[in-house]
Amino acid sequence: MNNHKTANAGSATTPRGEFETKHMRINVGPQHPSTHGVLRLVVDLDGERIARIVPQVGYLHTGFEKTMENRTYQQCVTYSNRMDYVHGFGHDLAYVLSAEKLIDAKVPARAQQIRVILTELNRIASHLVFIGTGILDMGALTLLFYTFRERETILDLFEMVSGVRMNYGYFRVGGLYRDIPEEFVAATRKFIAEFPRMLQQYATMFAKNDIFLSRTQGVGVISKEQALEHGLTGPSLRASGVPLDFRKAQPYSGYEQYDFEVPASKQGDAYARFMVRFEEMSESLRIIEQALDRLEPGPVKDPDRRISLPPRSELENSMEAVIFHFKLVTEGFHPPRGEVYVPTESARGELGYYLISDGGSMPYRVKVRVPSLINLQSLEPACVGGLFADMVVNIASLDPVLGDVDK
Amino acid sequence: MSLVETVLRSLKKLSGKPAEFKDMISVSVDRGHIVEAVAQAKAAGFDMLSDIFGIDYLSYPGHQGKRFTVAYNLYSTLSNERLFIRVNLADKETLPTITHLWRGASFMEREVYDMFGIEFAGHPDLRKLLTPEDLDGHPHRKDFPLGETPTLFDDGRFLDPAAFRAGMTGQDKGLTGWKGGVRKGVTSGE
Structure with missing residues (x-):
């Protein structure tokens, strides 16, 4: 406390340069809320201002890519x-989009719509965590x-569909693990009917709050040029004035059929990053509503027996079905040789799996282009020159998930 | 004319023949020309560096030529096109850094260095990115051991995980000795 006082008094009364100042290096984390x-x-701190910031990552590195290279294509969904x-x-x-491109799977419309519904619900859940924390x-x-x-309501929906609240493993190469239960559609409709009111409620709690505004507006500004130079993608890039969204730019899984806006801002500060994600939740709701309207009964798996397991009933009276079943379970399918990459828009940015097939039943190389890791480099333009206290806001506004950073 | 075509035309002197597979266009460039090629692509309009990653072709069946490939995944936010620039490397060959073109290349190059041991000359802070300091070796090289424990069964049968999996894919005789085709043991009446 004493130190703090004298430092303040010194800078107020004597011009800078008379003292020999030194940057102070401090360590934040790895365990810090x-x-x-x-x-x-x-x-590195110059008084209260940040002179240099270097993220050290890898504490959660699990080697998922290498593990996936030693599992069959269908098993990789677990990872x-x-x-x-x-x-x-x-x-x-x-x-699954990358693997399907490799093997030319034809995914039924119903499976694609269910995928869109679940992914968008998950995007809302992710943004809710972002705003709350x-x-x-x-x-x-x-x-x-x-x-x-x-x-919690969204996780209940996921539990209804996949049986678990996290680590779903519900999508399969070629479709879905199984069809959604009957009560899912009604429960989702109930959620999307109630959720806009909740969004308004959140807005009353923070959007006009003085503390929130003064802590975020003009804080951690990342210009358009800086964002592109540091490889920023996703909502944070859109907050810096580049309206790039791969759901619009290179539609996949039927996103071209849905009518939705891409919220963007030109400010590039922490406030813009908060508000872009906040507005994205309403757009996700619109997509879910349209997808629910289009949902019609039908198959949820590619009928090709070389990709999807035959239905249980066929195993009892068809020798051929048993053979396909055996082959798929013991070794999986063998995509032709080639290399594919499908960019998608995750809640955090550009996400894509670069898969290389050598003709075997396991991918030869899996490279995940994870958004959080690359986005973390934008801490430098956001933080340097700013106050140390604002660093916390900047980390939060870039929304990294450390599992996504460390792979 | 699309942006990719323009860039491919301007790269003609530096590169090999462009390849296309399932709408993905890639072009190979010599190790010495990589910075020039990437800089030209950037100047022409590929304003976003999406990723840099390595590939080890050591155990790729039938692969000829150099062992490693480093690929640069470039994207243009203006014309919505993607281009992969690839460079082939032998073991112990280094690459020049492109961190002066995109600051964001820093983590990507560090990851390639960490996973494959490919060094980037001129990188301002070339350290491991993801693996711990005390880990020896580069995990994404194909000869890096998986670290699974071989299993010894009660009856004296010994299961080596790598050999077991190799047998499953049919590329190697593995445990069962099956190389594909008809199994002799089943049809012979001995």
Whole structure:
């Protein structure tokens, strides 16, 4: 405390340069609530201002890519969603799209619509975590409980569909694991009818709050040029004035059929990053509503027996079905040789799986282009020159998920 | 004329023949010309560096030529096109950095260095990115052991995980000794 006082008094009365000043290097994390996981930051401070910030990552590195190279294509679905545990369906979708491109699978319309519904619900759940914990970092405790209440409703929907609340593994190469239960559509419709009111409720709690505005507006500004130079993607890039969304730019899984806007801003500050994600939730609702309207009964798997398992009933009286079943279970399918990449828009940015097939039943190389890892480099333009206290806001506004960072 | 075509035309002197597979266009460039090629692509309008990643072709069946490939995944936000620029490398060959073109290349190059041991000359902070300091070797090289424990069964049968999987894919005789085709043991009446 004493030190603090004298430092302030010194800078107020004597001009800079008379003292020999030194940068102070401090270590933040890896275990600190504001880092949203196990992120370590080495920060050089010039008084209260940040002179240099270096993220140290890898504490959660699990070698998912290498593991996937030693599993069959269908088994890999177990691993993809464990990277980004907050937006798991986004990773699942990105993986199955790449594998399907490799093997030319024809995914039925119903499966694609269900995938879109689940991915968008998951995007809302992810943004709810972002807003709740982000504002918690600024000292507002209340909102977190409200956002997690709605997230709970979404997780119940996921449990209804896949049996689990996290690490779903529900998508399969060629379709889905099984059809959705009957009550799912009604429960989802109930959620999308109620949710706009909840969004308004959240807005009354933070959008005009003085503390929130003064902690975010003009803080951590990333210009358009800086964003592109540092490889920023996703909502954070859109907040910096580049309206790039791969759901619009290179539509996949039928996104071209839905009518939705891409919220963007030109400010590039933390406030813009919060508001872009906040507005994205209403757009996701619109997509879910349209997809629910289009949903019609039908198959949810590619009928090709070389890709999807035959139905259980056929196994009892068809020798051929038993053979396909045996081959798929013991060794899986063999895509032709080639290399594919399908970019998708996860809740955090550009997400794509670069898959290389050598003709075997396991991918030869899996490279995941994870958005959180690359986005983390934008901490530098956001933080340098700013106050140390704003670093917490900047980390929150970039929304990294450490499982997605470390793979 | 699309942006990709323009860039491919301007790269003609530096590169090999462009390849296309399922709408993905890639072009190979010599190790010495990679910075020039990427800089030309950037100047022409590929304003976003999406990713840099390595590939180890050591155990790719029938692969000829150099062992490693490093690929640059470029995207243009203006014309919505993607281009992969690839460069082939032998073991211990280095690449020049492109961090002066995109600051964001820093983590990507560090990841390639960490996973494959490919060094980037001129990188301002070339350290491992994801693996721990005390880990020896580069995990994404195909000769890096998986670290699974071989299993010894009660009856003295020994299961080596790598050999077991190799047998499953049919590329190697593995445990069962099956190389594909008709199994002799089933049809012979001995």
